[in-house]
Amino acid sequence: MKKLMIPAFTIAVATLGFTACNNAESESTTTDSTAMTTTTMETAPAASQYIDLNTGQPIEMKKNEENGKMVAMATGEPVEFYVDMNTRDTFYGKTGTVVNNVMVKGEDMKYKLDDAKVKWDGNELKILYADGSKVKADENEYKYKSGDGKTKVKIDGDEKKIKTEDKKIKIEDGEPTKVKNR
Template sequence: METVKITKGLVLLALPALVTTACSHSDAKYKNLQTGEKVYIIKSESGQAIDSVSGKPVEFYVDLDTKDTIYGETGEVVNNKIVKTADNVYKLDESKFKSDVEKLLESGEDVKVKRDGDELKIKTDDKKIKIEDGETKVKDR
C-alpha cells in the first residue's frame, strides 16, 4: 500500500510538468501574425479561426508548413494582400482584392451592366445584381 501512495504522490507532482509539456506551443502548426505567438487554430461555427488555448479569434495567422498567410475570418490565403498600419496592426489591403463586379466582368459570362447615377445594375444568365448606396442585392433569375 505504501508503494501505491508514493506512486500517486509522484504522479501528482509530475502532473503539472506533463500538462505544461503537452500544451507546449513548440509543436503548433500556426503563428498568430499580430502577436507572433504559435497557436492551435480551430474553427468556430461561423468559420472564424479561433486560438484553441485562449479561445480568442485570430484575424491573421501563418501556416508554418506552407508559409501561407491566412485571413481568419474566411480561411482565404492572403499572401501579399495585407498591410501593417502605423500603429502595428495588420489589415487587408483592399486595393489587392478584385470586387465581385470585376470578377464577374472577367469571368467570360454574358454580362449586361447599366449605371444610373450611384446605382449599378448587372445582369447575367443566372443572376441580377443591384448595387446602390454601398448595398448589394443579388437575385437568381
C-alpha cells in the first residue's frame, strides 16, 4: 500500500537550478552563469493541493510512518477525508484509497463512508464501485480488480503485482523484476 500512496503522499524534494548558458552564434564568446540554488521542501510539491473535506480548508499533510495514516502537518491530527484538487479524487486518510462516490454526509454534517457501498471486515476496507471494480485495503495490503476482471493489482509492502489480459508484472522497490506475457 505504501507504493500506491507514494505519488500522492510522500515527502517531495524539489530542486530548482539554473545552469550556465553559452551563446555560440556571436563572433565574441560571452558566457553568462547563474549560481545554482537548491530548495528542500517537507511538503508535497506546490502543484499538489489538498482540501480537508470536513473543514473545506486547504491542508498540508504528511504520512504517519507508524500507522500509514495521513495527518495534518500543523497539528499531527489524522485527516479522515481529503480531496486532491489536481485529480479531483477524494481519498480516505486511513488507507489512502480513492473513495469517490462512496461517501455520504452524516447528520453532524461531516462526511463518512456509505455503509451501503462500503464494508469492513476487521481492519480491511472493501469497496464495490458502480462500474463493478473492487478494492480491498488495510494498512498493509491493497488489492484492486477491474469490473471486467481483466486487470488485477496487488500491493503488499514494497512488492506490487499487476495482472492484465496479456501481461503479468512484478515490481519490487519500484523496479520491475519480472514481466511475463500471458
